[in-house]
Amino acid sequence: MKEAKAEAEMSIISMLPAECISHIVSCTTPLDACRSSLVSSLFRIAADSDIVWERFLPQDYKEIISTSLNSLSKKDLYFHLCNHPIIIGNGNMQSGKKCYMVGARGLSVIWGDTPGYWRWISLPESRFSQVAKLNYVWWLDIKGYIETKNLSPRTTYAAYFVYQLSSQHNLGTAATPVTLRVAYEHSAVAVEHSVILDPVNYEGTAPPHARYRGDGWFEIEMGEFVTEEDNATVVCSLMETSNYNCKTGLIVEGIELRPKE
Structure with a gap:
């Protein structure tokens, strides 16, 4: 019964445009977004979108990163900053946070x-x-x-x-x-x-x-x-x-x- 209900809910969600799913996923966490990408190809497209990962980046990230990083997707940029903290005056960025x-x-x-x-x-x-x-x-x-x-x-x-x-x-x-x-x-x-x-x-x-x-x-x-x-x-x-x-x-x-x- 529970499995049938879950399948029905998933079917309804799958009818939503990918952009709507992206907005929903952006209200979660980076870990949840990565998990969502395993659900289906539609969820993978939605969860990997810039709409999602820009939400996880600092609001002023454009003022912090170098121009050489502008070509990265927002998801790749997020993980790049996690692994390569950028010195910002007396601070730096770690795990998408300052x-x-x-x-x-x-x-x-x-x-x-x-x-x-x-x-x-x-x-x-x-x-x-x-x-x-x-x-x-x-x-x-x-x-x-x-x-x-x-x-x-x-x-x-x-x-x-x-x-x-x-x-x-x-x-x-x-x-x-x-x-x-x-x-x-x-x-x-x-x-x-x-x-x-x-x-x-x-x-x-x-x-x-x-x-x-x-x-x-x-x-x-x-x-x-x-x-x-x-x-x-x-x-x-x-x-x-x-x-x-x-x-x-x-x-x-x-x-x-x-x-x-």
């Missing part, structure tokens, strides 16, 4: 312009010309302000604090956490939690939050948010203002935003 990174120079770092507290140095493993190295402070207060117009719309993003620790680092005690917070500016709703930055604490175990990226840097997820507004500001912050122990040896590359898997 990634973005604010370098240390673009962050608000308390006492960051005071040479006695922070130094600006160059490291060969950094994508930025300068990173911030902590000489010593008693308080940590680092904030990044990201405008959602630089990100893909209607997308869940995670923010990551990207850093190193020098061989002579000291961030207080092994159990001293920092508070990470992600929220829209002026919003009372925020994602907030505490973590330990030292990837190997004095007991010799790695905290679950820190991850080695493989490019010379560690990262810790700060929180996530959804880009529901076209022109808003998200504030990502790292703070430790309750422990007055001297802190030293933290090296900050920046804050990176990536679409959640």
